[in-house]
Amino acid sequence: MGFASRAATAGLLALAIAGGAQARADQDALKPVLNAGDKTLNFDWPMIRVGTGEYTEGPTGVTVFTFGRKVLGAVDVRGGGPGTVNADYLRLGYNYPELDAVVFAGGSWYGLEAATAVETALKDDGVRDGDAFTEEPNIALTVGSIIYDFGPRRLNEIYPDKRLAQAAYRAARPGVFPQGAEGAGRFAKTGGMFGCNAYSGQGGAYRQIGDIKVAAFTVVNALGVVTDRQGRVVSCYSGASWPKLGTLRSADLMQAFPDSYKEAWAGPEGQASRKNTTISLIVVNQKMDPAELQRLAAQVHTSMARALQPFATMADGDVLYAVSTAEYDGSAKMNSPSLGVAASEVMWDAILNSQPVQPVAPKIDAKAMPKAGVLAGLAGDYVFSSRVTVKVLAEGGKLTAQATGAQDAYAIGRKAAVELQPVSANVFTVPGRYPLTLDFSTPGRLVFNPGHWRQVGVRR
Structure with a gap:
């Protein structure tokens, strides 16, 4: 390569570096908004702490779940396009608690930075160190999953980064979970399969049965529609000739497909994102072994097909984490199938709680x-x-x-x-x-x- 060629290459490289630095500076100028939202789930469980962070300029965000000590975790993956960090480690089924946090984020693949950022925050804050070989390993372990919130739904590519994730982790508080279009669900949508393109978000629910506690959290960014227990579509921008919302049933859309996708059936208008995901977390206080916890994850995840129709398509990245805090090991423990039924209903409530009030079209004057x-x-x-x-x-x-x-x-x-x-x-x-x-x-x-x-x- 001659001198002129090397000089030209160096110049292009310098421009690229300068451009990247400018883009990074623009991202760094953003101000984190922490624990925002008026609609919250309030629950009595000190072991679970939740922090959310958002960049309103996106808008996009992150949700961080931490626990009072290391806990046992499992994972179940159903969607065709999951984006995860450390999920495969949970599949190994080690029978001792190692998990510190679960992280959900927007920003597609770029949002995976949020999960590792919480790990380094745990080390930087002195909660964990680098020792992984003692009888009780003290090295930080987090798992994380993302939703796709780029493309036609917003006009920029701001993503939840390390700074936002660590701020959300440090702002975590017990017993409060913002619901609707907050945190990782800040620009979630649902129903793209049928052109509904409704705004969505994150939802949570909690139930105590005697001494047993169950909490469910989810970010709903599904290709399918959210469905209530009467089979009705919860959120949708309907076609002009469709039944009114409240009488529109997901079964009608499913049975009419592909006509319910075509223009002749007042189908989709504009661009609908085909990259979708529902990421979820189920937490129980009952002590469970890895096999029981893995089966709980699979049972609850399977049950979500009732509330999201269709569910776990090739265009969805559905992931569910299950956590046992092992706080209760008494005589009133529930068997695995029974606990799975209860947890599945709590998760359905969480999905329904994820839906925000939809904006309405302004009137022309x-x-x-x-x-x-x-x-x-x-x-x-x-x-x-x-x-x-x-x-x-x-x-x-x-x-x-x-x-x-x-x-x-x-x-x-x-x-x-x-x-x-x-x-x-x-x-x-x-x-x-x-x-x-x-x-x-x-x-x-x-x-x-x-x-x-x-x-x-x-x-x-």
Whole structure:
């Protein structure tokens, strides 16, 4: 390689490093939001501590479960695309407690950093050290799983990183679990199989039967629909000709498939993510041996097919962890099948508790259309990320928008501009199956879907 070639290569490498450093700096500038959420599960079990962390700019997040001491763990994997850390170690079935924490995260493969980050935090904080060969190993062990929350559902690729995971771990508290679109479930969705594309989240449930305690936690990002005990679909943006939510049954969607996927059946509109996952944790205080705990994991995971239909497809990465804290070993212990039945019902409750209130489409008000001069002030190129820019034009008393770059911006595509309909002087919408609100209230910024799932673009 000649001098000129080496110089050119070095220059490209320097640019790549600089670009990576800038991207990392942008991620490092994000501020963790810890233990957010108004809807919580409150339960009396000091052994279980839960911490959540979120980057609202994503939005995306992480949920960390830690225990008062090392516990026995097992894992059951059903989905066709799981993303895990250390899960295979639990399959070995060693009959002594080694597990310190279970970590759930968004961010797809990049979110797996969260699990190892909690391990290093345990060491850095002096809770664990590096000794793995004593009679009672003191080296930290965490397991973790991720959901896919990139792609069409959001307009950037911010991920839950080491800093966020360690902050969530250190903020963990006993007996409180945020539910809905919080933590690892911050931008989860369900029902993409049928075009429902409803917002989802994380859910928890708790039950005590005599001396036996059972807690279930799950992040529902399923390709299938969430189904209640009466067989009704819980969350869905239905097609125009579909039965109303409350009378729509998952059995109807399943039996009508593939017609329920086609446009002729008022099927999916827009892009639906085909990378989905439900990650779950069942915890019992009853002492169990590895074989019993493994069978509990399999029984509960199998039962989840009642609440999520379809379940464990090739496009799902379903993983369930089971933990025994071994706090109770008395005469009132339940046999494994009975405990599995009770735990399965608690998990169904947790799945139902994961569903947030769905945003509704704003009403168009033609009289609210601003004058031409005001519209002109809203025009410009709004940058959401390196992948998405939205070009807004004001022409002929109308406001139009078109996406540029590598990805559409929801109903605002790259092929052609769409007209924005007024809701108020600074707020517009694009009518369609899925609610889309565009807010220009802050000068120089365009906010898609202001509120819990907002995405912000800055005019350049």
